[in-house]
Amino acid sequence: MSSSTSHSMPPYGVAIQGAIKAGNLPQMKTLLKQRDASTPENKELKTAYEQLVKEIERLEKH
Known part of the structure; x- marks a missing residue:
C-alpha cells in the first residue's frame, strides 16, 4: 500500500x-494560493505546480 518513489x-x-x-x-486552488513566489523551487516542485495549474x-472548463 506504500507509494514510495525513487526520488524525494x-x-x-x-x-x-x-x-x-x-x-x-x-x-488545488488552496495549494496554488499558498505558493511562495519569493522562494526558489526545485525542478520537481515547479513541475508539480505547472501540473496543478x-x-x-x-x-x-467543465
Whole structure:
C-alpha cells in the first residue's frame, strides 16, 4: 500500500499530486494560493505546480 518513489519530493509536491489525483479542485486552488513566489523551487516542485495549474484549468472548463 506504500507509494514510495525513487526520488524525494517536497511535502507540497506530495500534497499537489494527491489533490490532482483526487480531483479536489478546492484543495488545488488552496495549494496554488499558498505558493511562495519569493522562494526558489526545485525542478520537481515547479513541475508539480505547472501540473496543478493545468489541472485547475481543465476542471474549471467543465
